Amino acid sequence: MSSASTLPMQPGAQAPWTQPYRGTVGMACLIIAESAIFIIFIVAYIFYLGKSLTGPTPDQVLEVPIFGTICLLSSSITVHLAVGGLRKVNLRAFTFWLAGTVILGTIFLLSTAQEWYRLIYERGLTLQTNLFGTTYYSLVGLHASHVIVGLIMLSLTLLFALFGRVNEHHIEKFDTLSLYWHFVDGVWVVVFTVVYLVGR
C-alpha cells in the first residue's frame, strides 16, 4: 500500500455532475409501492362487484360525493400554488395557499365521515354486512387514511410556516410533500371512478 495514490479527482472538470433530488426519487418510489397496494384493493373491489350474497348493493346506498371530490381535487391546485409561492419566496402566498389546501383536505375528510355516518346508521352498511361493505370501507378507508397522513404533514408545515420557520431552502422538501398530495388526489380519481361511476 506504499503507493498511497489517488483516483483521478478533478471535480467539475467536464460538464457539471447533476443527479435528481433524493426526496423526489424517494417519494416516487413510495408512490409506486403505494400504488401497488391500492391496485390490490381496487382489484378486490372490482372482483367482488355484484358478488355480495345479501344487500345492500352499491346502487341502493351510494351517492356520488361531488362536493368532497371538488374540494379534494381543488386542493391539488392550491398546493401547487403554494409550491409556486415558496419558489418565488413569497411566504405570504405560500402560507395562504397551504392553509387553503389544509382546509380543502379537511372538508373532503368531513364529507367522507358524513357519508360513512349515513351509510352506517341510516343504511346499516358496515364492514361486516356483505362483500360490498368489506371492499367499500377498506378501499375508501385506505384512501382516507392516506388523506389523514397527508393532512398531518401539511398541517405541521402550516404550523412551521405560521411560526416563520419555513424559508426558501425548504422548497425541495415541500415539493416532495406536494408530490405525495398529488398522488393522494390521483388515487381518489381512480377510486371515485371505480366506486361511484363504474361500480354503481
Next chain:
Amino acid sequence: MSTIPAIKGVDETQATQRARTPGGVIHEWLTTVDHKKIGILYITYALIFLVIGGVEATMIRIQLAVPDNHFVSPQVYNRLFTMHGTTMIFFVAMPIVFGFGNYLVPIMIGARDMAFPRLNAFSFWISAFAGVLLYFSYLGASGLYAAGSAPDVGWFAYAPLTAKVFSPGHSTDYWTLAILLSGVGSIGTALNIVTTTLCMRCPGMKLSRMPLLVWIYLVMGGLVFVTISPLTAAQIMLTLDRYLGSHFFDTQAGGSALLWMHFFWIFGHPEVYVLVLPAFAFMNEIVPVFSRKAIFGYPAMVAASVCIGFISLSVWAHHMFTVGMGAAGNTFFVFATMVISVPTGIKIFNWLATMWGGRLIFATPMLFSIAFLFQFLIAGLTGIILAVAPFDWQLHNTYFVVAHFHYVIVGGILFALFAAFYYWYPKIVGRMMSEKIGKWHFWLFVIGFHLTFDFMHIPGLLGMPRQIYTYEADRGWGTLNLIVTIGVLFQAAGVLVFVYNLVRSYYVGKMAGPDPWDAWTLEWSTSSPPPDYNFAVLPTVKSRRPLWDLKHPEDPDSDYEL
C-alpha cells in the same frame, strides 16, 4: 497481485478516540445510521435466523427420514414447516440480500452513505422486530384462546385455513403481522437502495458505468415495490377478516379463497426474482475477477436483468395450474414462464463467455460461483419442466416441486451468498477467510446439497406430496428419504465449518489489505474495513472498472468503452 493503489483515509478519529466500553459499543451499534454497520447488522441477524431455520429443516428431515416416524407430533410438524419457510424467505433471504446491498451499493458507486440513513436504520429495526415477533408466537400465541402456538398454516397460508374459525388463537396473527412489518422494512430499504443509486453516484459514474451489482440491485429494488406491496395489502385484508369480521377470504359470505392465492403468488413469484437477482449480482462481480477478464456483454446483462424484472411480474399463476384457470389462462402463464428463461439463459451464457479463455483462479468464492452456475442451470431446467401445465398437474405439491425450489434457493441463491461471503469478508472485516477451511466448507456443502436435493426429486416423481407428516413403509419412499436426510447432515456440518471459519478468521485471519483479489470496482479502493466516510475524497470514474484504469494508466478501459 499488483500494488494496490488506495486513498488514504483522513482518519483523525483514532487518536482522539477514547477506549470504548462494552456499553458504548452496544450503544453505537443500536443507534448507528452508517450503511456499513446496518449492512453488517442485517447479515448477522439473517445468519442467526439461518441457523434457526436450518435447525427446523433438520427436524423436518429427521421426521421424514424413515416411514411411520414419530420424532415430533403432527402439530409440531405443521409449525416446523410453516416456520421454516417463513423464516428462510422473510428473515434469512431478504435481510441477507438487503445486508449485502446496504453494504455494497453506496461504496460501489463512490458514495459516503445511503440516501436516507435514518430510514435505513428504521427499516432494519422494524424487520428485526418482525422476526422477533414471529418467534414470540411460540410463547405468546396461546393467549386467551389457549389454542395454537407457532403459526401452522404453511408459508403460503391459503384461505380459508387462515380464517378465525379454522385457525383460532393468535398464531396466524403473529404470522400476518410479522410479514406485514418485515414488508414495511423491505420497502423502506428498497426505496433507499433505488434512491441511492439514482441520486448519490460519484462524479463520472454514469448509469452505463455502474457496476452490474448496482444495476441489479436497482432492478431488484424496483421489483420489491410492486412485489412486497401486494403482499402487504393482502395481509391487511387478512387482518381485517380476522379482527373486524370482514369477508375478503370468507367463503361463507361469498368471498373467494382463489383471490388469496392470486394475491399471494403475485407476491410469491416475483419474490423469487427479488432473491435470485442479488445472486446474479454477486456472480457478475465475482466471476470476472476470478477469470481475470472484464464481464462479457455488459449491456446484454443490464437488459436481461431489466427484462427479468418485468417478465417476472407475469408468471405468478404457474403456481395455480391445478385450480382450473381454463385453457387461455394456463397457456398464457406457461408461455410467460418459459419466456423468462430466455434472459436468464443470456446471463448464464455471458458468465460462461466471461470465463472462456480467462485465467481462472479457483479460490473459494470462484468454487461456489461455478457450483452456482451448474446448479442454477439444473434448477432452471426443472423449472421449465414444471412450467408445462400438464406436467404440473401430475407433480403439483409433490416433493419434485420442493426439490425444484430448494435447488433455486439453496443451490442458486445460498451458493451465491457463500461466494459473496468469501469474496467480501476481507473488505468488511479486514482479514481473509481461511482458504483451507473454505474448501472443506465447499465440498461438504456440495456433497450434502446434491445428496439432499438431487434425491428429493425422485420421491416427488413417485407421488410423495409435500407437507405430509409421515408415510407408510410400503410406499417405497423410505430409502430415498433416508439419503435426503443424510445429505442434510453434510450440509449442517458444512454450515458449522462456515460459521467456524467466519469467527476464526475474525481473530486470526491473514490481514487482507485494501484489495486482496486485485479487483476493479470502487469498494476495493478504500481501506479494509472502510472508514465511516468510505472515501476521504469522492472518486471520479471514467469507465466501468475504475481500479483497472488506476492500475493500468497505459491501457485504461475508458479508451474502449463508448
